[in-house]
Amino acid sequence: MAYKYCVAECWGKGFITHGDSSKFQVSGFPGNVWQIPANSQDANLWVNKVAGSWKTKAEAQAIVDEQVAIAQAAWDALPDEQKQLPIGRQRPTAIVLE
Amino acid sequence: MATYKGINGFAVQSVASDPSPLDEGQVWYNNATYAFKLAAVTTVGAWASGGNLGTARRGLAGAGTQTSGLATGGENTSSTPVTATEEYNGTSWSGGGNLTTARRNLAGAGTQTAALAFAGGPPATGTTEEYDGTSWSPGGTMGTARYGLSGAGTQTAGLAFGGGPPATPGLTNTEEYDGSSWTSGGSMTNGRSYFAGCGTQTAALAIGRHSPEVATTEAYNGTSWTAAGSLNNAVGIQAAAGIQTAALSFGGFRGGANTAQTELYNGTSWTTNPTGMATARRGLGGVGTQNLALGFGGYTTAQVANTEEFTGPGSPVTQTITTS
Numbered sequence: 557m558a559y560k561y562c563v564a565e566c567w568g569k570g571f572i573t574h575g576d577s578s579k580f581q582v583s584g585f586p587g588n589v590w591q592i593p594a595n596s597q598d599a600n601l602w603v604n605k606v607a608g609s610w611k612t613k614a615e616a617q618a619i620v621d622e623q624v625a626i627a628q629a630a631w632d633a634l635p636d637e638q639k640q641l642p643i644g645r646q647r648p649t650a651i652v653l654e
Numbered sequence: 655m656a657t658y659k660g661i662n663g664f665a666v667q668s669v670a671s672d673p674s675p676l677d678e679g680q681v682w683y684n685n686a687t688y689a690f691k692l693a694a695v696t697t698v699g700a701w702a703s704g705g706n707l708g709t710a711r712r713g714l715a716g717a718g719t720q721t722s723g724l725a726t727g728g729e730n731t732s733s734t735p736v737t738a739t740e741e742y743n744g745t746s747w748s749g750g751g752n753l754t755t756a757r758r759n760l761a762g763a764g765t766q767t768a769a770l771a772f773a774g775g776p777p778a779t780g781t782t783e784e785y786d787g788t789s790w791s792p793g794g795t796m797g798t799a800r801y802g803l804s805g806a807g808t809q810t811a812g813l814a815f816g817g818g819p820p821a822t823p824g825l826t827n828t829e830e831y832d833g834s835s836w837t838s839g840g841s842m843t844n845g846r847s848y849f850a851g852c853g854t855q856t857a858a859l860a861i862g863r864h865s866p867e868v869a870t871t872e873a874y875n876g877t878s879w880t881a882a883g884s885l886n887n888a889v890g891i892q893a894a895a896g897i898q899t900a901a902l903s904f905g906g907f908r909g910g911a912n913t914a915q916t917e918l919y920n921g922t923s924w925t926t927n928p929t930g931m932a933t934a935r936r937g938l939g940g941v942g943t944q945n946l947a948l949g950f951g952g953y954t955t956a957q958v959a960n961t962e963e964f965t966g967p968g969s970p971v972t973q974t975i976t977t978s
Contacts, residue, residue: 584933627955
């Protein structure tokens, strides 16, 4: 499936409604990047509703990469005893947008 | 031509706020938002965004329902355990009384006004606190201090199961709470930590496990655990809602990545919901029922505040009528 991307800040209730997500899948990524189906009028209307800023896949990937890099730097700065806590504390890994 | 009045016996009503509960097929005009609306019924489960938590966190505990939820404890964006408690009203979160002991990877049970928070760590603790809707007070101490466990039941009939240390493969221990003290229950067949649980003290469900993730589940009858239906996909560090015969498992961690996957259980087998959560995450909190669940907080590449509300198939929902 082909996707499109936008950046929008989730304000909370009403940002994504049941009506929205029953028509198309919205997937969120770090940096307020949202992925939607490329060929969905409903998804396009949703981007308008949330005042999303359209991004190319490369632009969206760059935003996600920047956030992952920040998370990795934060993880690297943790004390060793924090890194060893057994709660899924793997160093954040790269996220590749589809 | 059939008319709405002819079918229903009354005209479309003009109201200032949407009716509750919804009656399938009902149409009304909301004169505050200038919109015609329809009470429809969902054919598939779907997630919607809810109000954001005031404190972004993971490894938190929850209690209550989708419209009367409670979030407490966890670990904030500085990776520090917190005491913060927040109450959800179906729209937004507001501050509640703080836990006495800051902790992460704890478990919760009960309702927004009669909740239980117990265990947590590392370091492992067995302390229990009881919430009355305003403040927390000490409860009985667990026999086995632990973290990464799951909880079920109510404030006066609670259940704690699994956890660590050791986190791998996890403990099998079960403990039952009567409102004042914990006593041993039947042991799970498999050790589990960083997994999800739901149900009641006498009908609970343990779902998945972390490190490595598994698809297996177990059901408790108040005395012993037996194998239950396996998930379609192994998962750990996820959340759950509902009861033993109508459960929901959502979010979590699988194969080195966060997942948004949502699965529904009917007491025998799991089915995957066509759509997942909007934000894939692990270490989130979950409360409510299979049809009306709430997922909040968790971890993506950082602790998050996002809340999502699940409405299961067959549930009434409000739709705005448009010309498109």
